[in-house]
Amino acid sequence: xxxxxxxAMAFAVAAGAxxxxxxxxxxxxxxxxxxxxxxxxxxxxxxGLAILAAALAAAWIDPPRLPGGGLAWLAATAAVAAxxxxxxxxxxxxxxxxxVHAGAAAAVAWLAxxxxxAALAAALAxxxxxxxxxxxxxSDGLAATMAVTGFGAYAVVAAQQGAPWGVxxxxxxxxxxxxxxxxxxxxxxxxxxxxVPLGFLAGALGVAGVAAGLWGAWFPLxxxxxxxxxxxxxxxxxxxxxxxxxxxxxxxxYQRLNLAGAGHRGTLAVYAAAMLACAALAAAxxxxxxxxxxxxxxxxxxxxVAGFAAIVYHVGDNVRxxx
Numbered sequence: 001x002x003x004x005x006x007x008a009m010a011f012a013v014a015a016g017a018x019x020x021x022x023x024x025x026x027x028x029x030x031x032x033x034x035x036x037x038x039x040x041x042x043x044x045x046x047x048g049l050a051i052l053a054a055a056l057a058a059a060w061i062d063p064p065r066l067p068g069g070g071l072a073w074l075a076a077t078a079a080v081a082a083x084x085x086x087x088x089x090x091x092x093x094x095x096x097x098x099x100v101h102a103g104a105a106a107a108v109a110w111l112a113x114x115x116x117x118a119a120l121a122a123a124l125a126x127x128x129x130x131x132x133x134x135x136x137x138x139s140d141g142l143a144a145t146m147a148v149t150g151f152g153a154y155a156v157v158a159a160q161q162g163a164p165w166g167v168x169x170x171x172x173x174x175x176x177x178x179x180x181x182x183x184x185x186x187x188x189x190x191x192x193x194x195x196v197p198l199g200f201l202a203g204a205l206g207v208a209g210v211a212a213g214l215w216g217a218w219f220p221l222x223x224x225x226x227x228x229x230x231x232x233x234x235x236x237x238x239x240x241x242x243x244x245x246x247x248x249x250x251x252x253x254y255q256r257l258n259l260a261g262a263g264h265r266g267t268l269a270v271y272a273a274a275m276l277a278c279a280a281l282a283a284a285x286x287x288x289x290x291x292x293x294x295x296x297x298x299x300x301x302x303x304x305v306a307g308f309a310a311i312v313y314h315v316g317d318n319v320r321x322x323x
Contacts, residue, residue: 003159006062006166007173010054014174017050018181021188029088031189038139038250038258043186046088047178048194051147052081054174055167055201062166066208068111073204076104080130080200084192101130101200108204112211122210126203129224132231133199139254140186140264143195145272146227147175149279150202153223154209157286161214168205171198184264199227215286218293222282222300226274229304230254253308260315274304 021028021044028044059070066073083100086092102123109123137143155169181188190198206220221228234252238245250259258267278300285293 002062003155003164003166003169006058007155007169009061010058010166010170011173011176013057014050014054015177017053018047018177018188021047021050022181025188029191031191038255038264039186043189045189045191046085046193047181047188048190048192048197049085051171051174051178051190051194052197055170058166058170058174062164064164064167064205064208065212066111067211072111073108073208076107077197077200077204080104081193081197084196088191088193098127098131101127101196104200105130105203109207112207122207126200126207128232129203129206129228130196130200132227133202134192134195135231135234135252136227136254137190137195138252139258139267139271140184141179141182141268142254142271143190143198144175144179144182145268146224146275147198148172148179149272149275150224150227151175151205153279153283154205154220156283157215157219158209160287163212163214171201184268186264216290216293218297219282219286222285222293222297223279225278225297225300225304226271229301230308233305233308253311256311256315260311274307 025044028046030042031039031045032042033040059074063070064073079100083092083097087097105123105126106119108126109119113119113122133143133146136146149172151168151172155165155172158165158168178188178190178194182190202220202224206223209215209220210217230253235245238249238251243249243251250256254267254271257270258264262270281296281300282293285296
């Protein structure tokens with residue numbers, strides 16, 4: 001009951017916060033068209049503040065069970081959110097941003113697993129999650145839909161295991177009002193202050209669930225596979241071609257699909273279907289067949305790679321232009 005109340009509160013807080021942000025949209029930082037963007041006009045950003053405010057309200061009502069205590073995890077998330085907001089407002093250099101991400105990821109990994117090899121793997125996964133989510137927040141509706149399905153799967157499995165699920169459910173519920181202003185054509189972006197903390201929390205809450213025995217390590221990977229697969233495969237392909245992987249680009253598969261004619265609506269339709277399928281498969285396996293989790297992840301990953309190959313075959317490797 002408490003978790004359900006937290007989710008309802010999160011939805012209401014997010015809806016109210018978005019209404020205020022829209023009212024003050026002329027004062028918000030703008031996302032301007034650039035080398036990696038798919039929009040043609042400046043769009044107000046920092047809509048992610050609404051999602052974070054909602055999650056904070058939910059955590060107050062239904063505190064999650066986290067190794068080392070919730071305050072330490074809150075501090076790590078707050079550090080990631082603060083540097084991301086600063087980057088939205090005035091810009092922050094890459095190395096300081098990555099240092100904060102790495103420090104926060106190392107902190108939650110150590111809290112979950114102590115000084116063990118598992119902690120190192122967890123820290124890398126959480127830091128990568130923060131950045132890959134940001135890489136994938138480039139087409140209308142994608143990041144919000146991924147939050148609804150991915151965190152929704154977390155909430156379903158946590159509830160089935162008898163654990164508090166308010167924060168996971170809140171992140172999913174709070175993303176619904178934001179999706180209303182971020183769906184094509186988007187009138188507001190979540191900004192780094194939304195995308196980076198969401199990615200961080202996807203990894204951190206996934207790691208916490210593994211440490212608590214709620215699910216296997218395969219589960220968060222499968223729940224967020226559409227983002228994980230696109231960003232990871234794109235990075236590897238760019239690195240193998242000798243490109244500067246830290247520079248802005250339009251090489252992601254969702255960007256290729258968008259620029260090839262699918263546009264924001266078509267791209268969202270394709271990726272939303274993949275997100276729903278992966279989240280449903282992850283939750284079903286975690287509840288009914290945990291022993292089949294790694295096999296399900298392998299099959300889903302193979303399907304994604306096949307889809308990426310089809311995009312490259314039909315679109316080519318040198319997509320240029322705007323929508």
